[in-house]
Amino acid sequence: MNTNHDRKPGTARHTAKWPLAVGAAITATLLTGCQGGQRISLGDQASTYNHEILNMGIWAIVISLVIFLGVSAGLFYTVHKFREENNQNAPQQFHGNNRLETALVFIPTLIVILLSILAVRTMARVNPVSQQSLSVEALAKQFWWNFSYPSAKVTGGVVANGNEMIVPIKQTIAVTTTSADVVHGFWAPNLGGQRAAIPGSQKTWNIGTEREGVYQGNCTQLCGSSHANMRFKVVALPQNRFDTFIKDAVAYTAPAPAAGSAEERGMNVFMKGTATAPMACAACHRVQGTPAAGVTGPDLSFFGTRRTLGAGMWEAMTADHWMAPDAAAHLHAWIKHSPVVKPGSLMPRYDGGEYMDKGKMIKGGTLSDQEIDDVAAYLRSLKLPDEADYWAGIPINGTGKIAGGTK
Numbered sequence: 001m002n003t004n005h006d007r008k009p010g011t012a013r014h015t016a017k018w019p020l021a022v023g024a025a026i027t028a029t030l031l032t033g034c035q036g037g038q039r040i041s042l043g044d045q046a047s048t049y050n051h052e053i054l055n056m057g058i059w060a061i062v063i064s065l066v067i068f069l070g071v072s073a074g075l076f077y078t079v080h081k082f083r084e085e086n087n088q089n090a091p092q093q094f095h096g097n098n099r100l101e102t103a104l105v106f107i108p109t110l111i112v113i114l115l116s117i118l119a120v121r122t123m124a125r126v127n128p129v130s131q132q133s134l135s136v137e138a139l140a141k142q143f144w145w146n147f148s149y150p151s152a153k154v155t156g157g158v159v160a161n162g163n164e165m166i167v168p169i170k171q172t173i174a175v176t177t178t179s180a181d182v183v184h185g186f187w188a189p190n191l192g193g194q195r196a197a198i199p200g201s202q203k204t205w206n207i208g209t210e211r212e213g214v215y216q217g218n219c220t221q222l223c224g225s226s227h228a229n230m231r232f233k234v235v236a237l238p239q240n241r242f243d244t245f246i247k248d249a250v251a252y253t254a255p256a257p258a259a260g261s262a263e264e265r266g267m268n269v270f271m272k273g274t275a276t277a278p279m280a281c282a283a284c285h286r287v288q289g290t291p292a293a294g295v296t297g298p299d300l301s302f303f304g305t306r307r308t309l310g311a312g313m314w315e316a317m318t319a320d321h322w323m324a325p326d327a328a329a330h331l332h333a334w335i336k337h338s339p340v341v342k343p344g345s346l347m348p349r350y351d352g353g354e355y356m357d358k359g360k361m362i363k364g365g366t367l368s369d370q371e372i373d374d375v376a377a378y379l380r381s382l383k384l385p386d387e388a389d390y391w392a393g394i395p396i397n398g399t400g401k402i403a404g405g406t407k
């Protein structure tokens, strides 16, 4: 710590402050990590899957320790017994030792069998998909997740949500992962192992948790420029709240805005575009109960209930929700020029700038700040009934509970 020896006397006071500066930097980093959201904590085991893997890991470590101690004991014994000072005469010569060779084959075989039994037993426990499972499809796209519920049928499709996966607790959930473009990876560390999402392949596996909460998820395969911005949340609810969510989501029809309201102006821009922005939002996004039926981008049916934006790049976890100044600014910037704030986003720019579309630079549309705020107002109005607000009162790792309501 004492680095004063080659410094001029006048700089000594600065030197003494550096541990403070490092401490402040570390604190700032840690705080940033928690800002508005949550840490990924491998130590927080929230599922039977993780407990099974942990138990297997502990047994594997115990077996390894026994092997390590056995081999070490043998090594020290041999080194001691056969050291030169104890063995002045030439060693006894012999060919073959059946007992030793049998032991050397038998013991490793036993170890492999033991580890195999452990692994197969754990796989059998974590892999089967029971008939009673709730099914959720996780479709990965550059750079976001579409979570849909095949059993929750609505006009023109099924209930779907972008980047927020709602599941009940105390139930096996069969997740089917697939991808629409490149290979992605589904990973919610507190709930289980990661699974590749591969185009053309549908893999079904189980997750489940006994504990309500919000669990952080990330894409784990390097999939392009916004790989790190391809996050999601798993919101685990008590069964009755989950049932309410599904019931209300199936019954959902986007609320009709009042005549002359900002929401109504926003809806018109959303559905039809404008003279300077002919590419309407509805071309790529779906809103249940409206003519908007695009499937290229995330389903926005209940965007107003969601608390994450841009596949988890921004969060609005306060009671003010997307009205909070920071969150509102993020939403505004997102609509205005999504590819500027999220590299590789396939959404057009609406600030008149150029963006990359299918390998070509093309010029975006232009919306005024007022028009963008109108669209934001319309999006905020797309809300499930309060009873189906899956965020309200749900604990997040380390950061307390989500504020209730969406006012």
Ligand code: CUA
Residues within 6 Å of the ligand: 140, 141, 143, 183, 184, 185, 219, 220, 221, 222, 223, 224, 226, 227, 228, 230
């Ligand atoms: Cu998708 Cu990384």
